Amino acid sequence: MRKSSMFFMSLALQSILLFGAFTHAVYQRGRDTSGLGDTVLLVKRLGLTDLCLFTEARYTRHPSQADLHSPFQDHPMSLEHFPSGSLVAPRNNIGDR
């Protein structure tokens, strides 16, 4: 078989797989989004405000509720030291307050 044929076949296979990934995403989204309904109800019922992503510090557990300076308030000259603190960006309206 010619090398160009093999190259195009491998590209076609990868493209089919990529198309398959998109199809899987659409199918899975349809299934999972309906499952999210229960989570939305739970959030509404309990009045939850944040995702449970980082439980190590209160300002990473509830970033939307945290004081803006909370990473640095443990003691004077305190520096942020929780690993997830480096993952979470400050809110974009931080200058408003």
Next chain:
Amino acid sequence: MGAWSERQRNIIDFTLSSLLRRKGKNLSLLLVYTALVFLLASVMFFTHSLRKEASLVLQGAPEMVVQRMSAGRHELIPHRYLGLIQGIRGVSSVKGRLWGYYYDPVMSANYTLLVPDDASLEAGSIAIGQGISRTRLAHVGDVLPFRRYDGTPMILTVRNVFSSGSELVSSDLVLIAEADFRMLFGMPKGLFTDIVLTVRNSKEVATVAGKMQKLLPDTRPIMRSEILRTYDTIFDWRSGIIVVILSAAVLAFIIFAWDKASGLSAEERKEIGVLKAIGWETSDVLLMKFWEGASVSLTSFLAGVLLAYVHVFFTHVVLFEPVLKGWSTLYPSFKLVPFISPYQVATLFFLTVVPYTVATIVPSWRAATIDPDSVMRS
């Protein structure tokens, strides 16, 4: 058309043979390129899906949360604030909330304790999230010991465990009755953690927030739009480690493309010289170099994107997990909804494939336009 495609195929055949002659170098190039695309695509898919899921789930968040601040810290809010806020025109309902954090020394984990609005929990019983159930091996009917503010023990019975589907919001959650909560933390009656309120006309939320800050200057209102915005920016490309990963990847890519663009190896120049000497046109050489760049970059791009998809949506971002967990003992085992769009893939394509392909053509054009004799002699 047939002659044109046959010419292209001949050039591709030659290009691939030429690439295979330098197997080691090109294979490592392919691997590095794939790893780079994989990293960028993984970050892109993960952060986009998380942000999208947060925006859907947190639509149910309270319309406005009111905190009291004292000496720059979040302070408990007295009951009389409820009446004052209720008096603001436009406010339809006001409720005091009780919630807080409990550090479990057994598991070195932080739990979020919350008192539900409805009286669904009787004193002495709790509902817990999957994360706690998993780490404490606690199931319905089991008891969990807590330590009160004064050091005395408090035994609570698990009445319910939240479903694993809601783990993204409830993994570390403990629902507890009001009396137990106040006893656990020694919080007197008449004090709340914060206040949630609803506004009759949703367009007036900002106005109500402004009025409240005038009436109660020691309060801080947090609107739902701000909560949603927090999660919109939280995994923004500018945030923390993401910008580090992205800049490292982009820098690697620039070095990579620069190496290609800055010149050809002596062997490659010689090859071009020989090809021109045997009758190849400049356009043929450029076409060969185009296919060389395109074959490497397209193969790497498609492989990188596919691997990233599997990594994020099938393996639960296993490679990023240690970074995401940090020092957390409780980490939700959640499955992300695959929110990916052709726009994301197209962005990645234009960021990686196009610059690389262009970078391979420029030095070849320079080499292909000079005299073959001088190329071979040099």
